[in-house]
């Protein structure tokens with residue numbers, strides 16, 4: 458088997474890359490660690506796509522239910538600072554689109570006949586620089602000869618380990634909690650984000666679903682607050698605070714999922730013809746819902762570079778092709794990572810002066826048209842991130 462690209466990881470980003478390359482007649486195979494199984498019908502986890510990611514999906518024919526967000530209200534639960542973003546301010550119909558994770562993953566998986574080796578993983582990559590390809594050994598003992606190896610295998614990338622790439626990793630000392638809920642709100646297109654000592658609480662509208670839940674909640678909590686209590690008890694004991702802030706009852710109607718939060722970033726995304734993409738290369742705090750959008754921007758840049766190399770020449774310099782991808786993506790991702798770290802530290806601080814400054818800062822940005830537009834354009838994906 459001699460595909461042009463071998464993709465480690467059949468998640469959202471791995472499957473997207475495979476579909477996009479297929480539409481451009483470039484053959485790929487996916488090596489996926491887990492079983493080939495239909496994802497659970499219980500939709501709990503969500504993703505917030507920006508308009509750039511949504512366009513990439515539209516372009517390859519992916520259609521799934523979504524809930525548009527037209528306005529976002531951000532406020533400091535422990536102070537008075539607030540900021541309000543509206544799609545009208547950037548002449549767009551919507552700011553972002555909430556989708557169910559399982560819907561998107563399943564649709565991408567089903568859409569093209571991806572050639573996927575399930576319950577398998579890459580054990581070794583032997584690069585032959587003279588012959589311009591790599592030989593890949595799988596745990597099933599199959600071998601693949603390939604031009605590019607794309608690591609799309611998430612936060613603990615196996616490909617990154619085999620390629621011995623250097624990682625910088627740090628814990629946020631926080632846990633993200635997510636569940637679906639029903640609540641009565643006047644505006645179906647409005648999302649709220651509250652920064653408080655009880656955590657960073659985001660509540661966003663949901664696409665139509667069997668359970669008729671109306672909202673998704675992504676709530677990041679300091680691990681210190683969870684030392685003497687279970688996650689379920691923490692949620693039940695503290696949700697009233699946010700009900701009061703939002704003047705609505707919130708009825709939890711799904712299981713409560715939780716994820717340990719850390720950030721990581723690789724110093725280099727490439728080694729020879731091996732490349733890291735999406736969460737394999739970087740992961741960030743979910744507070745701005747940008748994780749998957751960075752992954753889509755990576756995937757788009759990588760596909761563009763591979764497709765353009767194939768259009769231009771029969772003899773491809775893989776390292777040069779991948780270097781162009783790395784130059785386009787690494788600094789943009791690092792900037793987003795650092796910005797998220799700044800916000801997490803700013804809102805995690807108990808220092809009185811920092812609290813005062815962030816209240817003044819939020820309200821100040823709200824009044825400054827230029828800064829506001831800058832933030833909204835980035836969040837909505839109008840400036841390519």
Ligand SMILES: Cc1cc2nc3c(=O)[nH]c(=O)nc-3n(C[C@H](O)[C@H](O)[C@H](O)COP(=O)(O)OP(=O)(O)OC[C@H]3O[C@@H](n4cnc5c(N)ncnc54)[C@H](O)[C@@H]3O)c2cc1C
Pocket residue numbers: 465466467468469470471488489490491503504505506577578579609610611612613614615616633634635675716734735736737743745746747748749750751752
């Ligand atoms: C609580 C929470 C909320 C989030 N909310 C948002 C949001 O609102 N908006 C947003 O943009 N992002 C959000 N994110 C981030 C987002 O979920 C990730 O950025 C995204 O899922 C990354 O996609 P990926 O395909 O790169 O990696 P993954 O989704 O991690 O997929 C990796 C794939 O590789 C497979 N794999 C793993 N190891 C191997 C191996 N050794 N060999 C072969 N295959 C392997 C896995 O089984 C999986 O299929 C959130 C994250 C969390 C934790």
